[in-house]
Amino acid sequence: TPYLSDRINNLSESATLKMTKLGRELAAKGVNVISLSVGEPDFNTPDNVKNAAKQALDDNFTRYSPVPGYPELRQAIVNKLKNENGLDYDPSQIVVSTGAKQSLSNVILTLINPGDEVIIPTPYWVSYSEMVVLAEGKSVFINTDIDSDFKITPAQLEAAITPKTKLFMFSSPCNPTGSVYSKAELEALAKVFEKYPNIFILSDEIYEHINFIDKHESIAQFPSIKDRVIVVNGFSKAYAMTGWRLGYIAASKEIAAANDKLQGQTTSGTCSIAQRAGIAAYNDGLESVKVMKEAFLRRRELVYNLLNEIPGVKTNLPEGAFYFFPQISSFFGKKDLNGNVIKGSADLALYLLNEGHIATVGGDSFGNDNYIRLSYAASDESLIEALRRMKEALAKLV
Ligand code: PLP
Numbered sequence: 001t002p003y004l005s006d007r008i009n010n011l012s013e014s015a016t017l018k019m020t021k022l023g024r025e026l027a028a029k030g031v032n033v034i035s036l037s038v039g040e041p042d043f044n045t046p047d048n049v050k051n052a053a054k055q056a057l058d059d060n061f062t063r064y065s066p067v068p069g070y071p072e073l074r075q076a077i078v079n080k081l082k083n084e085n086g087l088d089y090d091p092s093q094i095v096v097s098t099g100a101k102q103s104l105s106n107v108i109l110t111l112i113n114p115g116d117e118v119i120i121p122t123p124y125w126v127s128y129s130e131m132v133v134l135a136e137g138k139s140v141f142i143n144t145d146i147d148s149d150f151k152i153t154p155a156q157l158e159a160a161i162t163p164k165t166k167l168f169m170f171s172s173p174c175n176p177t178g179s180v181y182s183k184a185e186l187e188a189l190a191k192v193f194e195k196y197p198n199i200f201i202l203s204d205e206i207y208e209h210i211n212f213i214d215k216h217e218s219i220a221q222f223p224s225i226k227d228r229v230i231v232v233n234g235f236s237k238a239y240a241m242t243g244w245r246l247g248y249i250a251a252s253k254e255i256a257a258a259n260d261k262l263q264g265q266t267t268s269g270t271c272s273i274a275q276r277a278g279i280a281a282y283n284d285g286l287e288s289v290k291v292m293k294e295a296f297l298r299r300r301e302l303v304y305n306l307l308n309e310i311p312g313v314k315t316n317l318p319e320g321a322f323y324f325f326p327q328i329s330s331f332f333g334k335k336d337l338n339g340n341v342i343k344g345s346a347d348l349a350l351y352l353l354n355e356g357h358i359a360t361v362g363g364d365s366f367g368n369d370n371y372i373r374l375s376y377a378a379s380d381e382s383l384i385e386a387l388r389r390m391k392e393a394l395a396k397l398v
Pocket of ligand 1 (some may be wrong): 039098099100101102125174206233234235236242246
């Protein structure tokens with residue numbers, strides 16, 4: 001559209017939201033669509049959290065909030081980072097936002113000048129590269145694949161660094177692959193960053209509690225680089241609070257102050273009621289999180305076994321989050337019943353939607369076209385049915 005800004009014209013639409021929208025459209029026509037395209041826990045927000053929000057309303061706790069968040073919430077976050085992650089922060093180093101997504105965007109806008117390079121391992125969460133586009137930075141990708149469990153090595157990291165590198169950003173547990181970096185692997189990456197004091201590290205830890213191997217490890221735990229690490233986290237995944245829009249950063253005082261300044265001119269402080277709910281979530285402990293994790297673990301086994309029964313599909317066993325990222329490139333070049341050739345992962349995702357009535361997302365939007373992403377944040381029954389449909393639809397490709 002010519003009259004829109006270059007900024008917007010150069011931006012891609014979110015593929016996950018697009019597939020979700022197409023799935024909804026098909027469902028509105030009466031088709032029974034199973035959605036495996038969204039990154040959303042299928043649980044309800046815990047009762048204690050909802051009650052805190054109801055109380056906030058009754059208390060008329062409905063005014064403008066401080067831009068970086070209420071002091072009680074920032075203190076609850078400091079306590080959480082200490083108790084759960086062994087990380088020391090002062091409340092002045094915490095900036096609360098309308099979700100990890102806003103925090104990621106804030107940090108990029110805070111640090112990146114036009115032309116600065118941002119290193120992103122692929123596959124990555126869809127919005128990372130587009131946030132860099134908005135900041136007029138340049139994404140530099142490090143490609144990984146299923147054989148390395150979608151994790152980068154220190155040597156790959158070092159090879160991607162140039163004098164223009166300003167930021168490295170990644171998620172562990174990872175969306176879309178579910179891969180989790182161990183403490184030793186993070187330490188090896190930290191050793192590389194020690195040699196490059198001008199590079200910052202944006203660590204997206206939104207899936208920390210959905211980790212099936214061990215306790216969560218943060219790259220901020222290494223003192224030699226801690227001041228350059230910006231930890232991003234939030235309440236969406238751990239407490240099934242996606243619609244509340246609540247996230248935060250923990251960073252150096254300077255970066256926190258810069259994020260506060262940016263937010264002060266854009267969104268201001270996030271919803272006061274959601275903040276009260278967040279305080280309850282963090283102060284009341286991890287019971288509901290444990291229940292969720294158990295369900296995700298059971299579904300991971302279920303989907304893993306069903307995926308392994310589909311000829312032509314290759315998958316690893318994800319160690320965290322609630323996604324599979326199976327390799328599906330063996331279907332490229334095949335034809336559907338109408339003679340259309342499957343040219344890539346987006347074609348395959350569209351085919352699975354139209355033929356199998358399951359919504360997935362092509363790996364191309366995550367920077368790796370040989371794969372598709374399936375979210376298993378769905379009931380056991382719908383997962384079984386979805387994987388049955390997937391197997392059947394894929395078998396029709398010739
Ligand atoms: N980071 C990753 C890797 C995600 O998958 C998501 C949500 O899908 C977010 C951040 C955004 O979370 P929030 O709802 O807190 O904005």
